[in-house]
Amino acid sequence: MDKTVNQKAWFLVLPVFAIVAFSAILPLMTVVNYSVQDTFGNNQFFWNGVGWFKELLDPSSDLGERFFASLARNLAFSAIILAIEVPLGIVVALAMPRHGWTVALCLVIMALPLLIPWNVVGTIWQIFGRPDIGLLGYSLNGLGIDYNYVSNAFDAWATVVVMDVWHWTSLVALLCYAGLKSIPDAYYQAAQIDGASRWAVFTAIQLPKMHRVLLIAVLLRFMDSFMIYTEPFVVTGGGPGNSTTFVSIELVKIALGQFDLGKAAALSIVYNLIIIIVCWVFYTVMTHAGADRDNNPGSA
Amino acid sequence: MARIDLVDLAHTYLVGPDLPPEAYALKPVSMTWRQGGAYALLGPSGCGKTTLLNLISGIVTPSHGKILFDGTDVTQLSTRERNIAQVFQFPVIYDTMTVGQNLAFPLKNRGVAKADIDKRVAEIAELLDLTPHLRRKATRLTADAKQKISLGRGLVRSDVSAILFDEPLTVIDPHLKWELRSKLKALHRALDLTMIYVTHDQTEALTFADTVVVMHDGRVVQSGTPEELFEKPAHTFVGYFIGSPGMNVVPAQVRGREANVGGHVIPLGRAYDHLPAGAKIEIGVRPEFVHVAPLAPGLLAATIERIDDLGRVRFARVRVGDVKFAARMPPGLSEPGSQVGLVFEPARILVYADSRLVEGQALEKVA
Incomplete structure (x- = not known):
């Protein structure tokens, strides 16, 4: 199709560009500006070059040590919740009814945790887990399990992980359910005719048909869990010790607690880069998976 | 198996x-x-x-x-x-x-x-x-x-x-x-x-x-x-x-071995003396067994609406009063004019009561 070239169209993009400039580009430039300077307060800044970055990426320095430790915790956290939420979400999606009024009921129930704001989720679990007044904490201790997320690092991790699973498994399940719903009945009937076992139906039909939504689910959950801040901050405040201090919590401590703007800015930029790189990798993988299908002339 | x-x-x-x-x-x-x-x-x-x-x-x-x-x-x-x-x-x-x-x-x-x-x-x-x-x-x-x-x-x-x-x-x-x-x-x-x-x-x-x-x-x-x-x-x-064109099915009064379609009597190949009372009676005949002929006394008069040329055979779409028929054009016949007669093969005419086939009694071979 021939399109007329009309440069005036750029004016239509201008308002968006202006908004993005104020909301994203300018703040980001400020961060870049801070990351190459040092200050002793009084609004006096000194050029520091890549000093903060060097320190940040040097594990033997205090900043580097804190950065790498929180990064490792964060990656471990993401890995754990993905390892739980993805298989669990698939199982839940498979168990959901496919016809009838129960479908709507299930969808609503599944969507409920997703509608709750992060800090409320944190508060719910913070109280739920308290050994003195929380139902969970009190019951566990009543059963003879010594559970206290304030003093025990393992308990703190378990609480944060279970909270995230409670909050976000629905998302994975709903995405998988959408993928499953798109499979025509003929596939199941054919599999039945072909004598496929339940497992064979899963591996030969359901999983391949779900693989694109699963990629999206993994991407969303990875991004979200990698940037997680509010929920663990409300529940554990990063403790006990530093055991649940993830990168974002560390960042806030440095930026607002110690007011080390240069260090925090350098950390922000590196944090941001990691996220962009991961996004790029996922995007490549996803478009590649899509191209696989588009090359196929017969596909509908 | x-x-x-x-x-x-x-x-x-x-x-x-x-x-x-x-x-x-x-x-x-x-x-x-x-x-x-x-x-x-x-x-x-x-x-x-x-x-x-x-x-x-x-x-x-x-x-x-x-x-x-x-x-x-x-x-x-x-x-x-x-x-x-x-x-x-x-x-x-x-x-x-x-x-x-x-x-x-x-x-x-x-x-x-x-x-x-x-x-x-x-x-x-x-x-x-x-x-x-x-x-x-x-x-x-x-x-x-x-x-x-x-x-x-x-x-x-x-x-x-x-x-x-x-x-x-x-x-x-x-x-x-x-x-x-x-x-x-x-x-x-x-x-x-x-x-x-x-x-x-x-x-x-x-x-x-x-x-x-x-x-x-x-x-x-x-x-x-x-x-x-x-x-x-x-x-x-x-x-x-089944069949292209499909069978002609027309309402008729059937008595014994004769069918009456809009006042015209068509002889049947079998006798139908015991048709269910009150049923909707129709006769059915495949277009292959109805021939178009020049109009002549004793033939069912019909008006040609169009002719479908299927290559090897031609079928005429004709009208008798309100009833539409498809009938075969014999190979020799060309441009018979719009008014034609229809010739039925009695043995090929079937009788239906409430859409179901009725088997008639075979006629005794009378000399």
Whole structure:
């Protein structure tokens, strides 16, 4: 199709560009500006070059040590919740009814945790887990399990992980359910005719048909869990010790607690880069998976 | 390999007591499918043929009646236990597998030895011209090729009770359609399998099957050889549906061995003295057995509306009063004018009471 070239169209993009400039580009430039300077307060800044970055990426320095430790915790956290939420979400999606009024009921129930704001989720679990007044904490201790997320690092991790699973498994399940719903009945009937076992139906039909939504689910959950801040901050405040201090919590401590703007800015930029790189990798993988299908002339 | 008996089989997708007859996708039917027969289930969309097929394969469990395979009740058995193969209207392929793995899937699931699987897959692939693609990913093929894989998966097991085809050639190119249908037919002869082929295309049904089962509105209206369906449709619907153009069905008063159509008397080949009282009486005659002739006294006068030239034969579309007829134009006759006479072959005229064929009494040979 021939399109007329009309440069005036750029004016239509201008308002968006202006908004993005104020909301994203300018703040980001400020961060870049801070990351190459040092200050002793009084609004006096000194050029520091890549000093903060060097320190940040040097594990033997205090900043580097804190950065790498929180990064490792964060990656471990993401890995754990993905390892739980993805298989669990698939199982839940498979168990959901496919016809009838129960479908709507299930969808609503599944969507409920997703509608709750992060800090409320944190508060719910913070109280739920308290050994003195929380139902969970009190019951566990009543059963003879010594559970206290304030003093025990393992308990703190378990609480944060279970909270995230409670909050976000629905998302994975709903995405998988959408993928499953798109499979025509003929596939199941054919599999039945072909004598496929339940497992064979899963591996030969359901999983391949779900693989694109699963990629999206993994991407969303990875991004979200990698940037997680509010929920663990409300529940554990990063403790006990530093055991649940993830990168974002560390960042806030440095930026607002110690007011080390240069260090925090350098950390922000590196944090941001990691996220962009991961996004790029996922995007490549996803478009590649899509191209696989588009090359196929017969596909509908 | 099995003989299939349907005993008072009926099915409704709705639940509840005292459902009206319209609620039934399949109205009660009892019939036998011979072991080794090639059957076609023919009928318009929504007539219940796919329901019947799914009942036989076990994808759907009937709400009433029984299905027997070689005398054994299989009504409650799963598809797997019935050992049925079925090919669907649209291709179903397993995305992650190669063409070869797709073909091997039904055998692998049943624990067939690897060597036997390979042999069988090679045979089927050869038959369907899939050999060059065996190692390719099945997702990358055309719709034609995908449907051939689906067909192949239906054919790959040699021990099945029956193979059911649910309009399998819908997505296939016309020239390939003909070729694949001939292959299925050849395969049927070679393997001695019961095959049931669902279609709404009469050419497909008549060329594939030795017995065609015609369905209409959830009912099996006739089951017979293509000749029987052509010469003695048991129901006016079969008359319309089979043949091109379909049978002429016109209201008439029938008394003894004469039919009165709009005041004109047509002699019949048989005597009908005991027609049910109060029934709607019609006579049916195939256009092949009505000839157009120059108007002459004693012939049913008709007005020609148009002439369809089908190549070897020509059919005239004519009108007698409000009734429309299709009639054959004899080869010699050209431009007979708009007013013509119709000549009927008495032996070919059938009588229907409430749309069902009535057998008349044979006439005694009187000198």
